[in-house]
Amino acid sequence: MKSIEDYVHLEPKYYEAVLQNYADLFAKQIAQLNHNITNVVIYATGSSSNAAYGALPFMSNILKMPVKIEEPSIAENYLLHVEPNSLCIAISQGGHSYSVVKIIQRLQDAGNTVFALTSELDSPVGKVCQHVLNMGMPIEEMPYVSAGYSVEILDLMLLAMLIAQKTGKLSSVEFTQILAEIKNIVQKMPEVIKRASSWVENNISKFATAKRLVFIGYGAAYGVSREGETKTTEAVRISAWGKELEEYMHGPYLGLNPDDFIICLDPMGKLHDRMELLKRFLNKHVKNVYTIYAGKDENATADDLSLGITTSELLASLFMTVPVHLLAYKLSQVKKIDLQHSAYPDFDQITASKI
């Protein structure tokens, strides 16, 4: 079975395939779309939800309409009041998540059109949903996903661009410009992976002593911070937080421990200065504060990681998760955690959380 690291190295290839095929992958379904959509609701859980948060600021900016993300279980049980002109998108990479299958059924039964994004077309999600969107990559064998999370971000961005074009919100010229910016990022992915691998290698012995990792991001990097929490919890099995910058400053900072390892995720956008202020505070109280920058920052220290891509902050989630995934993978190796076999084989037998 391929490892998380193998899949991270496959990301440029998968991105290129999606960029080549996106029109075929999505065109037929987009053609059936209601032209009068007024808002988008995304239903996803775990890494798929984190990916949606990574794409959210870009989608909102391009579509110029409300875009929100809902936890499928809460939506299905308590929030089933969807506006008639909502575009409902359910995401499940593997297609077996119980709560995602349920919300698709409930929405369809109530007369809503739902588009489901998945890599497994004959999965329960693929079978139950009337409008299936193929993610455009092979099924990821490793259950602790990395490439699929990234491809979901790209898929959502491209979907938003296609829908914006169709509804007259994005001109062909703008479409081509953004596509060129995305292609530029994809070309630089091998260099991103190289820099991220060296950073992880250089710092792994220190990170291996961490009792808790705290990921703090803003904008598109909020999705990255959430993915840091998910992957560290699931693959490293130590405590982890993934917070939005102001959310962290609102109260969670009071729970900081001097031995926390804090990773700030800076896409070098609107809230860069706010993040600098938080770091000024954190550096007084915590020894291990790291920053991962999308580009190169003049304040970067030797412990920080500059990924070297100067781009719109809205696109930063396409590459900023690479070091986060590699760190989780390497830490799981150091801790000798077997990611290929289920830690609790009885879990799904009892709960049927995956069907």
Ligand SMILES: N[C@@H]1[C@@H](O)[C@H](O)[C@@H](COP(=O)(O)O)O[C@@H]1O
């Ligand atoms: N532990 C897994 C997560 O790692 C995964 O991200 C999530 C969503 O999976 P999917 O995108 O296939 O619905 O399911 C479970 O919670």
